[in-house]
Amino acid sequence: MSRNTIIVVAVAAVTATVAAGGGAAAVVMLDPGGAHRAGAVARTASPDPTGADAPAGPEPTPTVTVTKPKVVRKTVVVPQPRGGGSFGGADQRFLDAIAGDGITAPDGWAIEAGNATCGAGYDYAYRYLTDGGLYGYHVQTFLDDWTLTHGGC
Numbered sequence: 001m002s003r004n005t006i007i008v009v010a011v012a013a014v015t016a017t018v019a020a021g022g023g024a025a026a027v028v029m030l031d032p033g034g035a036h037r038a039g040a041v042a043r044t045a046s047p048d049p050t051g052a053d054a055p056a057g058p059e060p061t062p063t064v065t066v067t068k069p070k071v072v073r074k075t076v077v078v079p080q081p082r083g084g085g086s087f088g089g090a091d092q093r094f095l096d097a098i099a100g101d102g103i104t105a106p107d108g109w110a111i112e113a114g115n116a117t118c119g120a121g122y123d124y125a126y127r128y129l130t131d132g133g134l135y136g137y138h139v140q141t142f143l144d145d146w147t148l149t150h151g152g153c
Helices: 003-020 089-100 107-117 122-131 136-150
Strands: 026-030 036-040
Touching (some): 089 136
Antiparallel strands (some): 026 036
16 A cells, blocks of 8 residues: 555544544654654543533623823913003012012002001011911011012111
8 A cells, every 4th residue: 555545544544533422543643754653642522412512702802991081271361460550660569579479469458558567567567467368478578579679668
């Protein structure tokens, strides 16, 4: 028998054995030198006729939804410069200085408070300014701005 015939017969025997449901199957390996080696194949169980052992379909891929946060832009209100008011000179420079330092006060009251506290003791100025609505941490800044813009008291 030719080599090709032996291979075809061996493959047919293995296929018939596996299809018949389970005896030991032989595996034929041919090496380049022409020697034949045969070995036993592990016994496999016959397939379950109910299909319970059949592999399930592929696992569903989880769906990931990425939601980008909505960007809300805040409206910035820029205060109008105090130029054009009825105050001029040192008083206007004082009003601009306290506005630059974050102190918000009515213009007339700020000028009145600056005149009232100029040269007075710190305790009196603190009570006067905080009673008028100024924050305690702004008192020294208010007094310094008055002194710097008016050249002292």
